[in-house]
Amino acid sequence: MAKDKGDNPYSPLYRKFIWTTLVCSLAPLLLVGWGIHIHYAGFTRDKMLSAFHERVDHHRQVIDLFLEERRSRLQLVAATHSLDALQNQKNLASVLEALNRGDGSYADLGVIDEQGRHLAYVGPHDLMGKNYSQAFWFRPVMERGIFISDMFLGFRKVPHFIIAVSRSEAGKKWILRATINTEAFRSLVEQVKFGKTGEIFLLNEEGLYQTTPRFGGHIMEKAPFSVDVPFGTTRIREWKSGKGGNGLGMDHQILAEEWLEEPRWMLVVRQDYAETFQAVNHANWAILIFLHISALTLLLASFVTTRYMVNLIKKRDGEADRLNRQLQQAGKLASVGELSAGVAHEINNPLAIILTERQILLDSVGQTPSLDGEFKVQLHESLCQIDAQVHRCKRLTQNLLRFSRRTKSVVESVSINAFLEEVVDLTEREAGSNGIRFQTEMEENLPPILSDPSQLQQVFLNLITNAIDAHEGKPYGSIRIGTRSQDNAGVEVVIADTGCGIRPDHLDKIFDPFFTTKPVGKGTGLGLSICYAIVRRLGGTIAVESEPGSETIFTLFFPLKPPPDLEGRLREQEKQTGGIPDERINLTAGGR
Amino acid sequence: MKGSTLLLVDDEEVFTSNMSKLLTSRGYRVTAVNSGGNAIRALQKSNYDVVVLDLKMPGMDGITTLKEIQKLGLFTETLILTGHGSIDTALDAMRLGAYDYLTKPCEIDELVEKIEGAWKQKDREEQRDMQKKIQKVVESPSAAFSLFGKGKGKKK
Numbered sequence: 001m002a003k004d005k006g007d008n009p010y011s012p013l014y015r016k017f018i019w020t021t022l023v024c025s026l027a028p029l030l031l032v033g034w035g036i037h038i039h040y041a042g043f044t045r046d047k048m049l050s051a052f053h054e055r056v057d058h059h060r061q062v063i064d065l066f067l068e069e070r071r072s073r074l075q076l077v078a079a080t081h082s083l084d085a086l087q088n089q090k091n092l093a094s095v096l097e098a099l100n101r102g103d104g105s106y107a108d109l110g111v112i113d114e115q116g117r118h119l120a121y122v123g124p125h126d127l128m129g130k131n132y133s134q135a136f137w138f139r140p141v142m143e144r145g146i147f148i149s150d151m152f153l154g155f156r157k158v159p160h161f162i163i164a165v166s167r168s169e170a171g172k173k174w175i176l177r178a179t180i181n182t183e184a185f186r187s188l189v190e191q192v193k194f195g196k197t198g199e200i201f202l203l204n205e206e207g208l209y210q211t212t213p214r215f216g217g218h219i220m221e222k223a224p225f226s227v228d229v230p231f232g233t234t235r236i237r238e239w240k241s242g243k244g245g246n247g248l249g250m251d252h253q254i255l256a257e258e259w260l261e262e263p264r265w266m267l268v269v270r271q272d273y274a275e276t277f278q279a280v281n282h283a284n285w286a287i288l289i290f291l292h293i294s295a296l297t298l299l300l301a302s303f304v305t306t307r308y309m310v311n312l313i314k315k316r317d318g319e320a321d322r323l324n325r326q327l328q329q330a331g332k333l334a335s336v337g338e339l340s341a342g343v344a345h346e347i348n349n350p351l352a353i354i355l356t357e358r359q360i361l362l363d364s365v366g367q368t369p370s371l372d373g374e375f376k377v378q379l380h381e382s383l384c385q386i387d388a389q390v391h392r393c394k395r396l397t398q399n400l401l402r403f404s405r406r407t408k409s410v411v412e413s414v415s416i417n418a419f420l421e422e423v424v425d426l427t428e429r430e431a432g433s434n435g436i437r438f439q440t441e442m443e444e445n446l447p448p449i450l451s452d453p454s455q456l457q458q459v460f461l462n463l464i465t466n467a468i469d470a471h472e473g474k475p476y477g478s479i480r481i482g483t484r485s486q487d488n489a490g491v492e493v494v495i496a497d498t499g500c501g502i503r504p505d506h507l508d509k510i511f512d513p514f515f516t517t518k519p520v521g522k523g524t525g526l527g528l529s530i531c532y533a534i535v536r537r538l539g540g541t542i543a544v545e546s547e548p549g550s551e552t553i554f555t556l557f558f559p560l561k562p563p564p565d566l567e568g569r570l571r572e573q574e575k576q577t578g579g580i581p582d583e584r585i586n587l588t589a590g591g592r
Numbered sequence: 593m594k595g596s597t598l599l600l601v602d603d604e605e606v607f608t609s610n611m612s613k614l615l616t617s618r619g620y621r622v623t624a625v626n627s628g629g630n631a632i633r634a635l636q637k638s639n640y641d642v643v644v645l646d647l648k649m650p651g652m653d654g655i656t657t658l659k660e661i662q663k664l665g666l667f668t669e670t671l672i673l674t675g676h677g678s679i680d681t682a683l684d685a686m687r688l689g690a691y692d693y694l695t696k697p698c699e700i701d702e703l704v705e706k707i708e709g710a711w712k713q714k715d716r717e718e719q720r721d722m723q724k725k726i727q728k729v730v731e732s733p734s735a736a737f738s739l740f741g742k743g744k745g746k747k748k
Binding site: 344345348356390 | 607613675698
């Protein structure tokens, strides 16, 4: 099988077609796919980053606003209340209550004098009497008038941050200090959800968490990445961790950083890179699937169209080969035809002279009674032999002439079945004496064909005579004659014999003029050539298959109507023979 | 018919000479010529019952010769004897008025048979022509002169 494939002359063409169609179709597809991917991925990435940026910025504004509001409220209280009023515990409690109305974002409120002593305090812890003069926030607030601290533990030992404002009153400075409700603040920051993997937290300038991140880490712990000096805008960057990142296996994250106005905390939003760009990935997958499906479709289409095209070419090549062979055969026959008319004349004239000489001798012998008896017998035998050989030559020239000229054709309706039966009748005696039986398989209701019966007879007689001759040396055999209708286009005739068969190397020569395998003097090698020429002239085809030593099958096809040129020629002949009685021409032509 | 006059026209001199011998021995009066031109001249000089004409000859070929013979309007039948064997040409010849054709080589008996047929045809035509003339004389006695005029040709 592999050998067959290798031997197939169309395999290289097939491969070339496949490659060409694949390259021509896949290359543009891949280019377009790649272009779409690049463009769409860039576009989607920009959109994603822009949305990410907006969310981060929005969140930063919310936190800034929260802190700004808490600070403003505190400044307002400090500005509108005197130290005396606030030193009163009851008043201070009222102020805290008023401040917490609505959201409860202040955990406690205290008033501290310029020595750092706690003058008044309202809140959950016992901080009265504590001195804050050494606290890290005391000096800045005294100097700047306002201070928001980082998260610290302080006296209460829980992470919290304070907002403190100072005011000068009658030459004395005092501080109003509020602790922001850490839970409220943390929930404001931490509870914002960024998908499944997003987290949001705040870092101070030392890189300490000011809120607890969603995944890993804790408030006031050191973050695993460095913090740059404060910058103005939102910065978005990719961040890769070699150690599994935040513990969720996210080693590739997208990181947005933005500094708050006051305090100097950096808002950090980070999300798994894949989740951020999920839409891009989906689009990439969709493009990839589309490309694969398109490529597969093209592959399939390429195979199917290539197979179809190659089969078409194979079929056309086959037809061209067949036509070429027919043309070669016709060429051979035409050249023999042209030659034969001239040769026949050149041979027939000497033959005519030989015959007249023989007749003269014959006449002379008859008129000379004194001739020696034995000589007379010998002479007679020789003259008979001359006659026989002249007639043999005449048969040859007549056969030759059948190529070059058309005997008078008479087109009439012929029932092939009845016609073949007549031909079988004619040859049955000869076949029977050679031990050959005829088997006929005629299709009933075969349509009649318009053809030339005398030429058909010659074809069938030639083929059947050959079939009989093919049994030489065999004690018995059979000749099968079959007919069948061919799709209303014509009639197929099969003449098969069980004779000696034809060698494969002879098969393509058997229609060649003068090709014969019969002994010298037995066949002229023109019979099948004449059959071929006649069948082609009648618009039919003849083909042969053979199994050497066992059988030979001739398959003939005759159209229902003869070719137009034959019909036209006949009509012309009929017009021209108007003056001659038809039976006279038929008798003469048939008599030869 | 013994004593019939035959004109053999063939460029093969051996053939015409042999055929002359054979036909003469069978009672015909044979004249042999080797070209179409000579045949026309011979026909202009004498009457022949049957002309045996070869088709393929150098110079004037058989068909042209036949046409020329037809132009002469003689009571003579032409038999085509051709070695060329082209039935089409022979049929052309018959359309032009040849009696029949034979292909070379042929048996002398076959040729004699065709010659006899041709002679009978020529005889029938002559008689038919004579009857027509007599009929005319009966109808118009002045036409009797034509019976004694140039009587050897067909009336065109």
